[in-house]
Amino acid sequence: MRNVIKWGVLGCGNIAQKFVSDLQYVDNSILYAVASNNKERGRKFANKYNAKKVYSNYNNLVKDENVDIVYIATTHNFHYKNTLLCLDANKPVLCEKPLCVNAKEAQLLIDIAKQKKIFLMEAMWTRFLPATKHLIKDISDGVIGKSKLIQADFGIKKPRIKGSRFYEKKLGAGALLDLGVYTINFSNFIFDLQPKRISGFAKLTNQGTDEYAIYNLEYQNGRLAQLSSSVSFVTPHEARIYGEKGKIVVYDFYHPQKYTVYLSTGEETTINKPFQGFGYQFEAIEAQRCLLKNKIESAVFPLEKTLKVLKTTDFLRKEWGVKYPNDD
Ligand SMILES: NC(=O)c1ccc[n+]([C@@H]2O[C@H](COP(=O)([O-])OP(=O)(O)OC[C@H]3O[C@@H](n4cnc5c(N)ncnc54)[C@H](OP(=O)(O)O)[C@@H]3O)[C@@H](O)[C@H]2O)c1
Incomplete structure (x- = not known):
């Protein structure tokens, strides 16, 4: 059995820096190799984070037999192609979110990973954070009774720079x-x-992508969600869960370190679950745990969950007329 997991990083951009920085909190992990199509970017990245190897193309990274798992950190449109390259080379993959641009691409990758028995997981780090895990347990323990409505927003303001x-x-x-x-x-x-039912509205940019949008999800047993996202204005990044006995407010819900339970009795409790670094270590720990146990999929965040979310985004994009070159 391997004692230390040697990570390879494919794409040396913004998020890759944060991810490899958090590997310092992952026992038995090392950043072994990085690959960037931009030679200078790759070299600087490797120097800064002490990678042993640096490649100027992705093929050589996946061919390196010392690499145990590849973390894919390119832009969404490349995830399908890059993950396929890794799976073809029998490399386990942790791929940034979204795993693919659409469910069709994701299904193809999932089928290959399962058929070849290779580990694959989308890097949906929120699921592995201590506060999220505690919250999910609180909800299933009925802390606020049956939960009925979720409201969550994720809006940031990004400048309209060409090529962004x-x-x-x-x-x-x-x-x-x-x-x-x-x-x-x-x-x-x-x-x-x-x-089971989805609806939503979006304001599109002149390139035909969704600048901001609101969407509603209806689940079984009368459970509802009211959600929104934006790249042109900031929103609080809060989630509120309303139940029969009160509500829970989750601050910075996509990387929470605390949440507050407000019961209808007037009782108020804040749960604090701080972590070091950015919080990417927990998904890496899960990936390593799966590799060491020869699991091809995480039981905490299985691929079916990734696929279902992409089916929801496919549905909404179709309603809004947002189509990407990957869709063809
Ligand atoms: N989990 C999180 O919290 C989080 C946060 C931010 C982003 N993300 C996800 O991570 C992915 C990357 O985001 P990022 O902000 O790190 O992106 P980025 O820095 O803009 O780009 C990442 C890498 O993608 C490649 N790339 C970018 N633009 C390209 C282009 N026009 N043509 C060819 N290659 C290009 C480059 O790879 P090379 O180095 O090989 O040239 C670049 O280093 C996205 O899918 C995003 O959803 C996740």
Whole structure:
């Protein structure tokens, strides 16, 4: 059995820096190799984070037999192609969210991973954070009784710079795939269900991607979610869960360190679950745990959950007329 997991990083952009920085909190992990299509970016990244190897193309990274798992951190549009490259080379993958631009791409990857028995997981880090885990347990223990309504928003303000992945259609831009996936995942985690009916409205950019949007999900047994996302204005990043006995407010719900339970009796309790670093260590720990146990899928965040969210985003995008080159 391997003692230490050697990580390879594919794409050396913004999020990759945060992820590898958090590997310092993951026992038995090392950043072994990085690959960037931009030689200088890759070299700087490798120097800063002490990677042993640096490659200027992704093929050489996946061919390196010392790499135990590849973390994919390119823009959404490349996730399908990059994950396929890894799976073809029999490399386990932790791929940034969204796993793919659409459910069709995701299904193809899932089928290959399962058929070849290779670990694959979407890096939906929120699910693995201590506060989220505690919250999910509180909900299932009935702390606020049956939960009925979730409201969650994720709006940030990104400048409209040419080529920005937040506005460039060919890079899979749009608030829904970038930020909305957090609100939908959160709602699915809390209700532990998949939506049965979906509706929503979006304001599109002149490239035809969703700049901001609101959407509603209806689940079994009268459970509802009211969600929103934006790349052109900031919202509080809060989630509120309303139940029979009170409500829970989750601050910075996509990377929470605390939440407050307000009971109808007037009782108020704040649960604090602080963590070091950015919080990406917990998804890495889960990926390593799966690898060491020869699991090809996380039981905490199985691929079916990823697929269901992409089916929801596919539905909304179709309603709004948001189509990406990947969809063809
Ligand atoms: N989990 C989180 O909290 C979180 C936060 C932010 C982003 N993300 C996800 O991580 C992914 C990357 O986001 P990011 O902000 O890190 O992106 P980024 O810095 O803009 O780009 C990441 C990498 O993608 C490649 N790339 C970017 N634009 C390209 C282009 N026009 N043509 C070819 N390659 C290009 C580059 O790879 P090379 O280095 O090989 O050139 C770049 O280093 C996205 O899918 C996003 O959803 C997750």
